[in-house]
Amino acid sequence: MFTIKNLSMIYDMDTDEKMYALKGFDLSLPDRGLIGIIGPSGSGKSTLMYCLSTLKKPTDGSVCYNGTELTTITDAERELIRRREFGFVFQKHYLVPYMSALDNVMVAAVNNDATTQEKAKTFLAELGLGDREIGKRPTKLSGGQCQRASIARAMINDPKVLFADEPTASLDHENAFNVMRILKEYSADRLVLVVTHDRSILGDADRIIEMWDGEISRDGGTL
Amino acid sequence: MKSNLSAWKYVKNNRRSVATMISALALSFAVIYIVHVILMTSVEGFKPMLLEYPKKVGYFSLSEKTLEKSKVKGAENGDVQEKVQVILDTLSAKEGVEDITWAQVLQAKYQAVIGMWMEEFPLFTSTEEIERYLKHTGAKLVKGRLPEADGEVVIASMVMKNQKLEIGDWFSKDNFGETFRIVGEVESDSMVSAGMPNHHYNCGTYYVIQYNEANGNLGEFFTEMGVEIGAGDTVYDLPAHRERFREDCELLIANIVNAISAVVMFFVAVTMLIAYVSFLRNRVNEYCLYVSIGYRRWEVYGMMMREMFIIFGIGFLIGAVLALPSALLLKETVLEPAGIVSVAWYPGMIAKLGAIMLLILGLLQIPVLVSIRKIKTIDEIED
Numbered sequence: 048m049f050t051i052k053n054l055s056m057i058y059d060m061d062t063d064e065k066m067y068a069l070k071g072f073d074l075s076l077p078d079r080g081l082i083g084i085i086g087p088s089g090s091g092k093s094t095l096m097y098c099l100s101t102l103k104k105p106t107d108g109s110v111c112y113n114g115t116e117l118t119t120i121t122d123a124e125r126e127l128i129r130r131r132e133f134g135f136v137f138q139k140h141y142l143v144p145y146m147s148a149l150d151n152v153m154v155a156a157v158n159n160d161a162t163t164q165e166k167a168k169t170f171l172a173e174l175g176l177g178d179r180e181i182g183k184r185p186t187k188l189s190g191g192q193c194q195r196a197s198i199a200r201a202m203i204n205d206p207k208v209l210f211a212d213e214p215t216a217s218l219d220h221e222n223a224f225n226v227m228r229i230l231k232e233y234s235a236d237r238l239v240l241v242v243t244h245d246r247s248i249l250g251d252a253d254r255i256i257e258m259w260d261g262e263i264s265r266d267g268g269t270l
Numbered sequence: 271m272k273s274n275l276s277a278w279k280y281v282k283n284n285r286r287s288v289a290t291m292i293s294a295l296a297l298s299f300a301v302i303y304i305v306h307v308i309l310m311t312s313v314e315g316f317k318p319m320l321l322e323y324p325k326k327v328g329y330f331s332l333s334e335k336t337l338e339k340s341k342v343k344g345a346e347n348g349d350v351q352e353k354v355q356v357i358l359d360t361l362s363a364k365e366g367v368e369d370i371t372w373a374q375v376l377q378a379k380y381q382a383v384i385g386m387w388m389e390e391f392p393l394f395t396s397t398e399e400i401e402r403y404l405k406h407t408g409a410k411l412v413k414g415r416l417p418e419a420d421g422e423v424v425i426a427s428m429v430m431k432n433q434k435l436e437i438g439d440w441f442s443k444d445n446f447g448e449t450f451r452i453v454g455e456v457e458s459d460s461m462v463s464a465g466m467p468n469h470h471y472n473c474g475t476y477y478v479i480q481y482n483e484a485n486g487n488l489g490e491f492f493t494e495m496g497v498e499i500g501a502g503d504t505v506y507d508l509p510a511h512r513e514r515f516r517e518d519c520e521l522l523i524a525n526i527v528n529a530i531s532a533v534v535m536f537f538v539a540v541t542m543l544i545a546y547v548s549f550l551r552n553r554v555n556e557y558c559l560y561v562s563i564g565y566r567r568w569e570v571y572g573m574m575m576r577e578m579f580i581i582f583g584i585g586f587l588i589g590a591v592l593a594l595p596s597a598l599l600l601k602e603t604v605l606e607p608a609g610i611v612s613v614a615w616y617p618g619m620i621a622k623l624g625a626i627m628l629l630i631l632g633l634l635q636i637p638v639l640v641s642i643r644k645i646k647t648i649d650e651i652e653d
Binding site for chain 2: 093097102103123126127128129130131133135137138141143144145146150153154155156159184200212
């Protein structure tokens with residue numbers, strides 16, 4: 048699904064002290080499966096995820112997604128791919144504070160019909176948010192419930208790739224493992240990329256890519 | 271692809287902040303409208319005297335100096351008396367001129383919220399003349415009787431109400447003492463009053479011409495006749511009154527209303543700007559999320575604009591709903607009983623306030639466009 052060649056990302060390009068977030072490496076990612084990208088803070092794992100998801104434009108190299116070169120397409124095309132084919136779970140849930148959990152899921156939906164609404168409710172129910180919770184605003188939900196609502200938001204358009212950046216960072220152990228279980232199930236027929244520094248949550252990962260100082264230090268193993 | 275960014279969600283779910291903005295707009299609208307209605311009483315009250323009355327009655331008085339130097343057509347070399355006679359004969363012969371009388375006049379005072387007007391009315395020497403004059407001006411005696419003796423007057427209803435006069439009262443007692451007695455009340459669309467002289471006091475003597483509107487331009491008539499009107503002459507005709515109405519009433523009041531509107535709306539605009547910038551700041555993460563998950567910036571902009579249109583639209587409607595009944599209530603319970611002519615319905619002002627709101631909406635584009643340009647994606651926030 049993704050073919051990455053010589054990918055590099057340099058911050059502070061215009062200054063003397065250039066910072067290499069990604070140091071030019073190649074990588075291939077399949078169409079499906081749960082892939083963990085692991086590494087300490089500053090290792091470049093989040094930058095890699097953002098380059099793959101078109102949120103960041105790499106300084107050099109190529110990112111080919113299903114035959115489309117993501118580094119050369121227009122902003123509009125990048126936005127379209129993000130909207131239609133990618134789903135995002137960020138470190139924080141970024142739920143819109145004045146909307147209910149259900150509305151927060153629907154805001155990302157490509158369609159706003161009754162079927163999609165039902166689908167959103169089903170996702171939320173599967174993620175443990177019942178009828179009572181889906182009408183509540185984020186401030187009335189726990190951190191775990193908010194993060195699960197954000198996962199439902201990421202899934203609503205049936206994305207081909209789901210990017211999750213530290214999806215369990217704000218969760219307790221139980222909630223963290225629940226979220227990972229959901230992502231694992233979801234990865235049966237699509238690609239789920241999970242960026243984390245917490246090895247313990249990647250027990251079910253199909254592949255783990257370890258990063259260190261902007262480079263891939265280990266690729267392919269599982270825990 | 272359909273955008274799911276709904277403006278109603280923000281409006282529905284942020285009732286307190288939205289209500290604050292709507293209230294600010296609606297109250298400003300209502301306050302400006304009410305102030306406009308109050309100030310416009312000066313225009314509405316002076317209209318009958320300055321626009322309607324001169325369509326039916328004109329006054330003039332020419333000085334000897336003017337008549338001596340003027341080459342009056344038909345009496346170029348005549349003396350003053352001959353010239354006056356030619357002028358009066360020519361004027362009388364005009365179609366639509368019913369009567370010309372050399373008469374003393376009094377002045378009826380009408381006090382508006384801002385300013386006042388002293389309207390001349392003639393003092394005829396017989397009841398028959400008064401009857402003819404009232405008939406010509408379309409005035410009807412609604413209370414009391416017509417003047418029959420010296421010093422008796424009939425006064426326009428609106429002036430009676432405005433000056434808190436009753437039949438039997440002395441007219442303009444402050445100026446003339448106990449010399450003019452009110453014996454009747456007349457009603458017309460041009461605040462007509464009339465009376466009989468008391469041989470002691472008056473406000474000058476003029477030729478009083480009862481004409482139709484087509485003859486209302488006495489200035490033009492005198493020019494045609496070769497009369498060179500100078501500083502010592504008096505010509506109260508339709509154009510002169512119209513000019514005074516335009517300059518002393520319409521423009522003056524319009525300027526005052528505009529100044530008040532500008533000041534109020536300036537503060538509303540600044541308040542809205544500050545409030546809106548604060549709202550935008552509180553919603554930075556929301557906008558960043560939208561762009562991050564693939565919404566176009568113009569879709570976010572569209573949502574913001576729809577929100578603003580809803581807020582301003584509701585503000586406008588509530589403002590109108592507040593303003594119109596309040597203006598009507600003010601007219602019925604305060605202004606009209608005080609004898610102040612007023613109008614509660616000014617569609618032009620409503621349109622103007624709508625335009626001002628659109629202008630403020632336009633001003634708010636500045637922070638919106640700046641925010642749209644500054645929207646980051648979530649990776650940038652987390653960096």
